[in-house]
Every structure is written in structure tokens, then in C-alpha cells.
Amino acid sequence: xxxxxxxxxxxxxxxxxxxxxxxxxxxxxxxxxxxxxxxxxxxxxxxxxxxxxxxxxxxxxxxxxxxxxxxxxxxxxxxxxxxxxxxxxxxxxxxxxxxxxxxxxx
Numbered sequence: 592x593x594x595x596x597x598x599x600x601x602x603x604x605x606x607x608x609x610x611x612x613x614x615x616x617x618x619x620x621x622x623x624x625x626x627x628x629x630x631x632x633x634x635x636x637x638x639x640x641x642x643x644x645x646x647x648x649x650x651x652x653x654x655x656x657x658x659x660x661x662x663x664x665x666x667x668x669x670x671x672x673x674x675x676x677x678x679x680x681x682x683x684x685x686x687x688x689x690x691x692x693x694x695x696x697x
Contacts, residue, residue, distance in 0.1 A: 592625075597614070603642075603643055622654075660687075668681050668683050
């Protein structure tokens with residue numbers, strides 16, 4: 592289950608739920624085995640430069656390598672670009688994490 596944390600400067604008036612759903616759709620199109628994506632939006636009131644920053648954490652799997660990450664990051668940054676108001680820096684950081692990971696469903 593991927594975790595997407597979307598940070599953006601408050602001058603970027605993003606429709607957060609729509610953008611988070613778009614992120615999940617892009618992930619699923621690239622990796623149908625990824626499962627539901629836990630998305631969170633974090634508007635930043637005080638900032639230096641206008642930006643959108645997506646931090647995506649996924650569990651490591653054999654097919655998730657550097658090429659996979661590069662291709663997915665490109666697709667995600669392209670999707671985020673359609674929501675950005677210029678000028679705006681867009682960054683995507685994909686991490687594959689497993690160490691000390693626990694998931695419990697209640």
C-alpha cells in the first residue's frame with residue numbers, strides 16, 4: 592500500500608482530494624499490484640518559493656527498481672503539472688521502504 596504525502600505552498604490552490612485520487616490512478620496505471628494509496632495533503636502557509644512536493648513511499652519489490660521509479664516519477668510530475676499555477680517548482684521523491692515497517696488493519 593503506497594503512502595503519498597503531498598506538500599504544497601498555499602498559493603497553489605489545489606483541489607486536494609482530486610489530486611490525491613489522480614496520484615493513486617497514475618500509480619495504479621503504472622503498477623496495478625500497488626493496492627490502495629494512503630494520500631495526505633499538506634498545504635504550507637509559510638513558504639519561500641511556490642512549490643508542489645510529492646513524497647511517495649512504496650514497499651520494495653523486485654520490479655520496483657531505479658527505472659521503475661524514474662518512469663513513475665515522470666508520470667506523477669506530468670500529472671501534477673496540470674494542477675500547478677506558474678511559477679511553481681514540482682518535485683517527486685519516491686522511496687522504497689521496508690525496514691521497521693508495520694501495517695495493521697482495524
